[in-house]
Amino acid sequence: MAGDAEIDFVGLSHELEAQELDAPGGVASPQLYGQLLALYLLHNDTISSKFLWKRIPNNIKQGNPELSLIWVVGQHMWKRDYPSIYESLRKDWSDSVKPIMNALNESMRRRAMNLVRKAYASINVDDFAVFMGMPVAEAKQAAIVEGWSLDPQSKFLTPKKIELVSTVTLPNEQHLSVLTDYVSFLEN
Amino acid sequence: MVEYVSKSMDALAKNHAHIDTALATLSYSEHSIGVLALLVVKLSGAHIQDFETLYVQVQEFVSSCSEEQIKFAPETFAELCHKFTLQLVDRKQAQRGITILCQAIRKVQTHLALLTSIHPCLCQLCLLAKNFKPALSFLDVDITEISRESGHYDAKDFLLYFYYGGMIYTALKNYNRALYFFEMAVTTPSMAVSHITLESYKKFILVALIVQGKIPTLPKYAPQVVPRYIKPLCQAYHDLATAYGSNNPADVRSVITKHNDTFVRDNNMGLVKQCETALYKKNIQRLTKTFLTLSLADMANRVQLTGSREAEKYVLHMIEDGEIYATINQKDGMVRFHDNPEKYNSAAMLLELDKEMQKCIRMDEKIKEMDREIAVNPQYVQKVSGIHDEDMPASTSKGQGF
Numbered sequence: 001m002a003g004d005a006e007i008d009f010v011g012l013s014h015e016l017e018a019q020e021l022d023a024p025g026g027v028a029s030p031q032l033y034g035q036l037l038a039l040y041l042l043h044n045d046t047i048s049s050k051f052l053w054k055r056i057p058n059n060i061k062q063g064n065p066e067l068s069l070i071w072v073v074g075q076h077m078w079k080r081d082y083p084s085i086y087e088s089l090r091k092d093w094s095d096s097v098k099p100i101m102n103a104l105n106e107s108m109r110r111r112a113m114n115l116v117r118k119a120y121a122s123i124n125v126d127d128f129a130v131f132m133g134m135p136v137a138e139a140k141q142a143a144i145v146e147g148w149s150l151d152p153q154s155k156f157l158t159p160k161k162i163e164l165v166s167t168v169t170l171p172n173e174q175h176l177s178v179l180t181d182y183v184s185f186l187e188n
Numbered sequence: 189m190v191e192y193v194s195k196s197m198d199a200l201a202k203n204h205a206h207i208d209t210a211l212a213t214l215s216y217s218e219h220s221i222g223v224l225a226l227l228v229v230k231l232s233g234a235h236i237q238d239f240e241t242l243y244v245q246v247q248e249f250v251s252s253c254s255e256e257q258i259k260f261a262p263e264t265f266a267e268l269c270h271k272f273t274l275q276l277v278d279r280k281q282a283q284r285g286i287t288i289l290c291q292a293i294r295k296v297q298t299h300l301a302l303l304t305s306i307h308p309c310l311c312q313l314c315l316l317a318k319n320f321k322p323a324l325s326f327l328d329v330d331i332t333e334i335s336r337e338s339g340h341y342d343a344k345d346f347l348l349y350f351y352y353g354g355m356i357y358t359a360l361k362n363y364n365r366a367l368y369f370f371e372m373a374v375t376t377p378s379m380a381v382s383h384i385t386l387e388s389y390k391k392f393i394l395v396a397l398i399v400q401g402k403i404p405t406l407p408k409y410a411p412q413v414v415p416r417y418i419k420p421l422c423q424a425y426h427d428l429a430t431a432y433g434s435n436n437p438a439d440v441r442s443v444i445t446k447h448n449d450t451f452v453r454d455n456n457m458g459l460v461k462q463c464e465t466a467l468y469k470k471n472i473q474r475l476t477k478t479f480l481t482l483s484l485a486d487m488a489n490r491v492q493l494t495g496s497r498e499a500e501k502y503v504l505h506m507i508e509d510g511e512i513y514a515t516i517n518q519k520d521g522m523v524r525f526h527d528n529p530e531k532y533n534s535a536a537m538l539l540e541l542d543k544e545m546q547k548c549i550r551m552d553e554k555i556k557e558m559d560r561e562i563a564v565n566p567q568y569v570q571k572v573s574g575i576h577d578e579d580m581p582a583s584t585s586k587g588q589g590f
Contacts, residue, residue, distance in 0.1 A: 021322065051318045182545060
């Protein structure tokens with residue numbers, strides 16, 4: 001995998017799934033397992049990652065400690081234990097999974113920020129830093145950049161809600177033809 | 189050709205040793221039926237020496253056989269798949285059969301909504317291999333027709349499909365669809381009790397508790413055997429449901445401890461534990477009906493959680509999963525509940541509605557078609573006109589001569 005930008009993670013995971021099914025003797029390479037496991041975590045598909053972990057043969061798990069390290073991240077994600085997730089992501093990953101794990105770190109931060117924005121009317125700065133896996137000062141900075149307001153005395157952040165923009169539209173003729181279908185169906 | 193082959197199955201079995209030579213001379217795509225028979229006999233052997241060669245032969249056959257020819261021997265093809273599955277399961281190599289069975293089903297299906305007896309084999313392999321995605325492309329399609337397989341299609345295949353399918357959806361936490369599948373298995377018309385129905389009923393209760401918080405009443409067309417014979421065998425599960433109805437987690441926990449052995453023996457302990465977590469969520473959701481805002485400490489008290497921190501965690505997770513609409517205010521330790529922000533006035537919602545309406549329209553067309561087919565079926569006509577005769581012996585029967 002050359003550059004970090006624009007790797008098609010979704011396409012890659014479909015490819016790897018097909019390769020796993022066609023693998024000789026039903027057992028794939030440790031590299032495939034590592035990549036697929038990391039990809040499932042990136043897509044937040046903790047259920048698929050759990051079953052993938054269950055089906056990796058024990059001898060491969062023992063011979064490839066990196067797989068266990070990736071799974072540890074998965075276990076923390078399952079429990080939604082944010083500090084442990086960031087802690088376990090801070091490892092020296094091999095080249096085949098590094099881009100995926102880096103992307104995972106980014107996406108965890110984004111997901112955490114979105115969740116806090118959606119769920120909290122006000123949140124303690126320390127708790128927010130825990131969600132973001134950053135030191136408190138950096139977290140404060142990130143929040144201010146997003147337009148959140150900080151109350152300096154009581155150290156509470158107020159997230160700014162985003163208005164959802166709907167981009168899907170239907171052309172008018174299609175509207176008309178769809179409505180005609182319904183009416184003719186109801187008449188019969 | 190098919191009749192000749194089915195009559196010579198015994199002869200083939202006796203000449204076991206020569207089968208490989210025969211296979212070498214035939215072409216998989218041109219002589220599909222012959223090859224099919226030979227492979228079935230090989231798979232039926234009591235002790236298979238060289239499984240690897242046989243595996244490759246089956247793999248090549250399924251990918252290169254001719255669909256035209258297979259259509260004449262669907263039950264033999266299904267038998268091939270069944271025996272192949274059995275061998276793989278015995279050898280604990282379930283994973284290797286998945287792609288092959290997917291191909292096999294596609295070859296036999298004349299349309300995507302056709303259920304064959306190969307479907308449950310695929311589901312079984314997926315469950316044993318713990319690799320569910322390949323089965324989903326088949327399970328997600330609603331069935332409208334069952335392949336007769338020359339009369340060999342068995343009720344067991346039908347029940348197993350829905351039982352295994354339900355288990356797969358439960359593992360993937362798609363509880364609504366799982367509930368539908370278990371309900372199908374439980375409401376299949378029957379006169380006798382089947383173990384599959386019994387196990388489906390147990391899982392049906394557990395998934396219903398997770399999704400709806402109570403056991404739904406079975407539809408009118410459910411067979412009488414279920415309440416009469418199956419219900420009494422599931423006392424532990426009914427106890428759990430009653431405890432659930434009290435909304436008290438302590439009661440539920442005591443029932444679970446009391447019937448621990450039963451649940452573990454039935455391999456349902458995982459689901460039972462999920463019922464327990466679901467109860468806390470249900471109780472939190474019930475609070476939204478009474479309160480507009482609530483303090484976290486108060487919530488923890490009412491729902492029997494350990495403290496406001498745990499309550500905050502539960503609410504946060506429920507917000508993330510879309511199970512509740514609320515905002516947490518850490519400054520004053522309060523939770524404010526909202527209504528569903530969906531106003532149902534966006535273009536995206538219109539598209540969703542459109543999809544659902546199209547499904548209903550197609551379903552209506554399908555039912556009309558099935559109704560027409562039955563109306564012109566000679567057996568039906570005879571029966572209907574026969575009853576007509578009994579009621580009015582004096583008048584001339586109008587039914588005949590359609």
